[in-house]
Amino acid sequence: MMQTRTQKSEVRSQIKVSSQIFRALVPLWLILPPLLHSQTPTGDEILKKVDENMFSESKITVLHMIIHGERGSRTLEAKSWQRGTSESFTEYLAPPRDAGTKMLKLQDRLWTYSPSTDRTILISGHMLRQSMMGSDLSYEDMMEDPHLPHLYTAKISGEGNLNGRPCWVLDLSAKKEDISYYSRKVWVDKMRYVLLKENLYAKSGKLLKTMDIREVAEVQHRWVAKSILYKDVLKEGEGTEFVVDALALDVVIPDYIFSKAALKK
Amino acid sequence: MLTLKLALRNIVGAGIRTWLNVVALSLSFVIIIFMQGLYNGMNDQVERATIDALYGGGQYWQKLYDPYDPLSLTDAHAVVPANIESLMTNNEATPILIRQATIYPEGHFRSILLKGIDPNQHVLTLPSFLLNEHRNLKGDGSIPALIGTRMAKSVGLQKGDEITVQWRDVHGTFDARDMKIVEVMKTPVQEIDNDQIWISLDRIQELTSMPGQATMVVLKQKVKDQKSEATFKNVPGWNFKNLEFLLADIHALVKQKTIGASILYTILLFLALLAIFDTQVLSIFRRKKEIGTLMALGMTRAKIIRLFTIEGAFHAFLAAIVAALYGIPLLVYIARTGIALPASYDTMGYAFGEKLLPAYSAGLMIGTTLLVLLSTTVVSFLPTRRIARLKPTDALRGRLS
Numbered sequence: 001m002m003q004t005r006t007q008k009s010e011v012r013s014q015i016k017v018s019s020q021i022f023r024a025l026v027p028l029w030l031i032l033p034p035l036l037h038s039q040t041p042t043g044d045e046i047l048k049k050v051d052e053n054m055f056s057e058s059k060i061t062v063l064h065m066i067i068h069g070e071r072g073s074r075t076l077e078a079k080s081w082q083r084g085t086s087e088s089f090t091e092y093l094a095p096p097r098d099a100g101t102k103m104l105k106l107q108d109r110l111w112t113y114s115p116s117t118d119r120t121i122l123i124s125g126h127m128l129r130q131s132m133m134g135s136d137l138s139y140e141d142m143m144e145d146p147h148l149p150h151l152y153t154a155k156i157s158g159e160g161n162l163n164g165r166p167c168w169v170l171d172l173s174a175k176k177e178d179i180s181y182y183s184r185k186v187w188v189d190k191m192r193y194v195l196l197k198e199n200l201y202a203k204s205g206k207l208l209k210t211m212d213i214r215e216v217a218e219v220q221h222r223w224v225a226k227s228i229l230y231k232d233v234l235k236e237g238e239g240t241e242f243v244v245d246a247l248a249l250d251v252v253i254p255d256y257i258f259s260k261a262a263l264k265k
Numbered sequence: 266m267l268t269l270k271l272a273l274r275n276i277v278g279a280g281i282r283t284w285l286n287v288v289a290l291s292l293s294f295v296i297i298i299f300m301q302g303l304y305n306g307m308n309d310q311v312e313r314a315t316i317d318a319l320y321g322g323g324q325y326w327q328k329l330y331d332p333y334d335p336l337s338l339t340d341a342h343a344v345v346p347a348n349i350e351s352l353m354t355n356n357e358a359t360p361i362l363i364r365q366a367t368i369y370p371e372g373h374f375r376s377i378l379l380k381g382i383d384p385n386q387h388v389l390t391l392p393s394f395l396l397n398e399h400r401n402l403k404g405d406g407s408i409p410a411l412i413g414t415r416m417a418k419s420v421g422l423q424k425g426d427e428i429t430v431q432w433r434d435v436h437g438t439f440d441a442r443d444m445k446i447v448e449v450m451k452t453p454v455q456e457i458d459n460d461q462i463w464i465s466l467d468r469i470q471e472l473t474s475m476p477g478q479a480t481m482v483v484l485k486q487k488v489k490d491q492k493s494e495a496t497f498k499n500v501p502g503w504n505f506k507n508l509e510f511l512l513a514d515i516h517a518l519v520k521q522k523t524i525g526a527s528i529l530y531t532i533l534l535f536l537a538l539l540a541i542f543d544t545q546v547l548s549i550f551r552r553k554k555e556i557g558t559l560m561a562l563g564m565t566r567a568k569i570i571r572l573f574t575i576e577g578a579f580h581a582f583l584a585a586i587v588a589a590l591y592g593i594p595l596l597v598y599i600a601r602t603g604i605a606l607p608a609s610y611d612t613m614g615y616a617f618g619e620k621l622l623p624a625y626s627a628g629l630m631i632g633t634t635l636l637v638l639l640s641t642t643v644v645s646f647l648p649t650r651r652i653a654r655l656k657p658t659d660a661l662r663g664r665l666s
């Protein structure tokens with residue numbers, strides 16, 4: 001009888017201690033989740049950070065483009081000047097057949113200059129859908145506003161690991177109607193805020209194009225894609241590879257570069 | 266009457282010389298009628314096929330639509346106005362919405378036209394009803410589509426195949442769907458075949474977010490016949506194109522071909538008439554004594570000229586009979602069986618079909634006969650003018666003064 005009483009009192013004291021611990025933890029449970037939540041940014045915040053990382057006021061890029069076609073691959077070299085998102089000028093340097101070909105984008109207009117014909121052509125209408133220099137990229141793709149936060153609302157659909165890098169997977173859905181790709185899925189490096197992969201979808205949900213960033217590099221405190229494989233999935237072939245050879249960010253580019261006169265120079 | 270009898274006896278008496286001329290002239294007859302009939306038939310055939318399959322009784326084009334300017338196509342669409350829509354309600358007109366699209370046959374990029382037509386339309390002969398039949402049968406999510414044999418051949422598609430088609434909607438957003446080829450239609454009209462895919466109008470309107478919109482509206486042939494031209498004008502935002510405008514290219518082609526052919530039969534006719542001219546000259550030269558005798562017997566120069574002219578003209582008359590003997594069965598046979606066209610004609614852009622069926626009209630027959638008779642008579646008359654200056658005494662001695 002005496003033993004039973006002692007056991008009961010022990011149990012009571014244990015319950016008392018437990019309830020004291022519980023009371024002490026309750027405030028922590030209330031505080032911790034919002035704290036933890038505040039460390040995981042929202043999809044839109046991630047996209048904004050990607051945008052901030054990717055875009056500079058201006059840049060000069062030297063790159064080569066490897067077009068993997070059915071009959072083999074060919075490589076083009078180009079130098080590109082870009083100011084903001086509405087002005088860009090590209091000059092092809094090699095191979096000799098394409099050397100001297102230039103492209104000028106001003107707002108939503110695109111001109112090409114071919115040295116063999118010495119003519120400047122405004123690319124518009126259905127011509128914009130044609131492949132750019134035989135690559136998987138169309139002229140339209142080149143004309144698009146690259147600022148994703150302007151165009152899409154992002155939601156985190158998952159997390160993963162891509163090319164050994166932890167990443168967020170974001171589902172982007174169009175904010176407005178006049179947009180080329182209705183939805184996208186992007187893989188964003190958690191530490192560097194750079195895109196590692198991107199899938200572009202039609203309105204019906206059909207996958208149209210993919211972009212795989214194979215290599216990233218740090219340039220002037222920004223993480224940028226150094227090697228990208230762009231693929232039109234409806235088209236046969238292994239896609240087009242863009243490899244950045246040199247990149248200068250936030251440089252002053254003279255105005256004459258972005259003029260039609262520069263095409264014939 | 267005496268002159269006629271004498272003329273007939275003379276040319277029959279000339280034997281092989283006459284018959285050679287007659288055969289040469291009859292060839293001209295047959296070839297002229299055949300060539301003219303061929304181009305008439307070509308014109309009729311192309312016109313009929315194109316009207317039945319595409320032009321109907323005329324078309325309303327959205328004001329920005331220009332079939333020769335692909336840049337205009339993106340914006341060439343609008344809601345069909347009420348007064349045209351009333352014709353559509355009565356099945357007297359059918360709308361067509363045209364969008365640019367891309368297909369990837371065997372992984373290759375190709376620009377095409379995606380066209381939407383009402384599957385229940387009875388305005389054109391295009392077998393759009395097949396889209397309706399298969400709409401109810403489908404269950405795999407793909408869109409029923411119709412293509413022509415040329416398109417099927419060029420992209421390697423056949424009935425039952427599926428192909429991914431990509432386009433942009435009214436806002437410029439990409440969309441892509443799989444389409445199932447429910448039928449490969451055989452049509453002589455390339456304008457409804459080459460590089461185009463036909464789907465149901467309501468589907469294309471839905472997919473491109475263009476409800477109630479069209480690029481053109483085709484009128485039924487009968488409707489156009491019943492109403493005056495003025496009825497079909499002045500619709501704001503839409504331009505009426507009558508058949509004269511729509512068929513202008515075909516007419517120009519036929520005209521060009523006819524001119525080309527007329528050179529050929531002018532040469533043929535010229536050669537035949539030259540033979541008759543020679544015959545007449547030779548005849549007068551060889552029959553000087555006969556002319557002198559006729560004059561001595563009291564026949565006037567005018568009568569002798571008439572005799573020789575009628576002799577010449579009789580060549581044409583006999584040629585017409587000979588041409589009828591072998592030409593009518595031959596031409597009727599060709600008109601029934603037609604002339605098979607080489608495959609290269611299928612890429613010329615006109616609805617020639619597989620064979621050409623010549624069309625001979627009464628006007629063509631009578632006109633050609635009169636042309637040959639008249640020209641033969643003129644050619645026969647020309648050498649006889651020398652008789653007017655002939656002295657009977659010289660003629661009797663076999664001299665030409």
